[in-house]
Amino acid sequence: MTDIWRQLEQNHAETADRAILNLFDEDNRIGDFSAETDDILLDVSKTNIDRDALALLVDLAGASGLAEKRDAMFAGEPINSTENRAVLHTALRSQDTTPLIVDGEDVRPGIADTLRRMAAFATGIRAGDITGATGAPFTDVVNIGIGGSDLGPAMATLALVPYHDGPRCHFVSNVDGAHIADTLKTLDPATTLIVIASKTFTTIETMTNAATAIDWLREGVGENTGAHLAAVSTAMDKTAAMGIAPERVFGFADWVGGRYSLWGPVGLPIMLAVGPDDFRAFLSGAHAMDRHFRTAGLARNLPVLMGLVGVWHRNICGHATRAVLPYDQRLSRLPAYLQQLDMESNGKGVSISGRALGHKTGPVVWGEPGTNGQHAFYQLLHQGTEVVPAEFLIAADGHEPHLQAHHDLLKANCLAQSEALMVGRSFDAAMEIAATLGYDGEDQRIQAAHRTFPGNRPSITLAYPKLTPFVLGQIIALYEHRVFVEGVIWGINSFDQWGVELGKELASALLPVVQGADPGTRDASTRQLIKKLSARQGNAP
Numbered sequence: 001m002t003d004i005w006r007q008l009e010q011n012h013a014e015t016a017d018r019a020i021l022n023l024f025d026e027d028n029r030i031g032d033f034s035a036e037t038d039d040i041l042l043d044v045s046k047t048n049i050d051r052d053a054l055a056l057l058v059d060l061a062g063a064s065g066l067a068e069k070r071d072a073m074f075a076g077e078p079i080n081s082t083e084n085r086a087v088l089h090t091a092l093r094s095q096d097t098t099p100l101i102v103d104g105e106d107v108r109p110g111i112a113d114t115l116r117r118m119a120a121f122a123t124g125i126r127a128g129d130i131t132g133a134t135g136a137p138f139t140d141v142v143n144i145g146i147g148g149s150d151l152g153p154a155m156a157t158l159a160l161v162p163y164h165d166g167p168r169c170h171f172v173s174n175v176d177g178a179h180i181a182d183t184l185k186t187l188d189p190a191t192t193l194i195v196i197a198s199k200t201f202t203t204i205e206t207m208t209n210a211a212t213a214i215d216w217l218r219e220g221v222g223e224n225t226g227a228h229l230a231a232v233s234t235a236m237d238k239t240a241a242m243g244i245a246p247e248r249v250f251g252f253a254d255w256v257g258g259r260y261s262l263w264g265p266v267g268l269p270i271m272l273a274v275g276p277d278d279f280r281a282f283l284s285g286a287h288a289m290d291r292h293f294r295t296a297g298l299a300r301n302l303p304v305l306m307g308l309v310g311v312w313h314r315n316i317c318g319h320a321t322r323a324v325l326p327y328d329q330r331l332s333r334l335p336a337y338l339q340q341l342d343m344e345s346n347g348k349g350v351s352i353s354g355r356a357l358g359h360k361t362g363p364v365v366w367g368e369p370g371t372n373g374q375h376a377f378y379q380l381l382h383q384g385t386e387v388v389p390a391e392f393l394i395a396a397d398g399h400e401p402h403l404q405a406h407h408d409l410l411k412a413n414c415l416a417q418s419e420a421l422m423v424g425r426s427f428d429a430a431m432e433i434a435a436t437l438g439y440d441g442e443d444q445r446i447q448a449a450h451r452t453f454p455g456n457r458p459s460i461t462l463a464y465p466k467l468t469p470f471v472l473g474q475i476i477a478l479y480e481h482r483v484f485v486e487g488v489i490w491g492i493n494s495f496d497q498w499g500v501e502l503g504k505e506l507a508s509a510l511l512p513v514v515q516g517a518d519p520g521t522r523d524a525s526t527r528q529l530i531k532k533l534s535a536r537q538g539n540a541p
């Protein structure tokens with residue numbers, strides 16, 4: 001592998017200054033630098049990767065054992081080595097029928113049974129057959145969860161708004177009381193179902209919000225709060241301790257990571273909103289991407305290609321961040337969702353064998369939907385001193401045929417941005433513009449300097465027909481597998497998250513301190529802040 005890395009660096013050293021645009025003079029640039037499923041086109045041609053570099057990147061994937069590791073994941077081997085767990089979120093959406101054995105047991109029947117129970121529950125709620133304590137049907141669902149127990153269902157529920165025909169779904173995650181207070185004040189407890197979603201059922205934010213919600217229910221409907229509760233967890237003992245009836249608990253196994261969990265019971269709010277059929281279509285889309293990932297050749301494989309481009313930009317070009325730019329308002333939570341998926345998975349500094357890495361791993365992931373971002377941070381993307389690889393997402397069609405003019409503008413803007421990033425505008429062209437505006441001499445030069453775009457800024461684009469449940473499933477599975485591909489090449493465990501532990505421990509230790517206990521020997525900055533924050537301001541607005 002070292003030799004391949006060296007050759008990639010050599011390639012970059014020799015080609016970094018060339019114009020990406022000139023690469024389109026090569027034969028079949030588009031064919032070689034795109035990959036497709038029936039629905040999704042991934043175009044990576046607007047990058048400075050040439051045919052030699054692509055071949056080396058594919059070699060890198062091969063040399064890292066990607067195909068073997070992918071097969072080990074799908075087979076249920078315990079590839080999450082620090083937690084000695086299999087990684088089988090793909091099983092939740094699988095349509096395969098061959099037994100899948102984990103710890104001596106076929107996990108498929110249990111998955112199918114849970115999906116059936118979810119569907120029966122969701123159908124009952126949606127039809128008004130399952131009601132609250134007063135007999136009124138549920139109009140609203142509040143999902144209480146955080147991280148993977150919030151971001152996935154919140155992102156997908158918003159993405160699928162055109163398919164909603166069930167109760168309204170709300171999401172409360174933050175322990176900041178403002179979040180639950182602002183949510184509950186718009187709702188009627190008699191017609192509200194609370195779903196408490198927590199893999200561990202110990203997460204302090206979720207447990208605190210759940211207790212507040214149960215108090216709110218009790219005040220509104222009396223002691224029969226159980227009629228308004230459901231839980232999603234791997235910890236059935238803890239859901240029972242909270243008094244949630246077993247038939248309202250939807251369990252999953254520890255081989256589903258939190259940030260990969262929206263395909264199972266954590267997806268209950270999605271199913272409540274769009275119904276079991278559309279939820280199954282969502283699963284089918286993800287399964288179609290799984291099949292593609294397992295069977296397509298490395299150079300034609302969407303997650304592999306996307307991962308290789310990511311590795312090129314991170315390790316060879318040294319770009320520290322990447323921007324996710326969905327030209328799809330209903331994907332506005334996608335960047336936040338991907339921040340957890342990507343950064344919690346690949347924000348690691350040691351190898352699987354616990355050695356410090358000599359290379360960079362996961363970049364900072366950020367973004368906003370287009371066209372909003374254009375009017376905020378695209379200035380930096382186009383003319384700033386930091387190059388940020390951009391990832392565009394765009395649908396051929398929206399769900400509002402009566403607003404076709406909007407969608408045409410959306411598409412034109414998306415295409416314009418990737419073109420502008422690549423092509424830029426030369427100083428000479430800017431000089432001409434300045435002249436037509438009436439500038440001359442030094443003023444013309446100054447104007448032209450400000451209106452020059454360096455260009456040569458890389459982007460990739462995902463184009464899809466329409467954001468249906470099936471297509472959304474494919475897109476999310478694609479991103480999951482891209483994270484896997486990059487993690488394998490970086491030699492890290494993408495499935496644990498020890499980096500979130502220290503802050504949790506310190507928060508527990510600081511709780512009594514912010515409530516008045518002695519701050520002890522903490523650093524002077526923390527002590528100063530504790531003092532400032534202890535000066536209570538009262539409740540006046």
Ligand SMILES: O=P(O)(O)OC[C@H]1O[C@](O)(CO)[C@@H](O)[C@@H]1O
Nearest residue numbers: 147148149198199200203258500
């Ligand atoms: O579902 P749980 O157990 O409440 O955890 C919520 C989130 O917290 C984390 O463990 C990080 O703190 C995530 O990985 C997880 O998605």
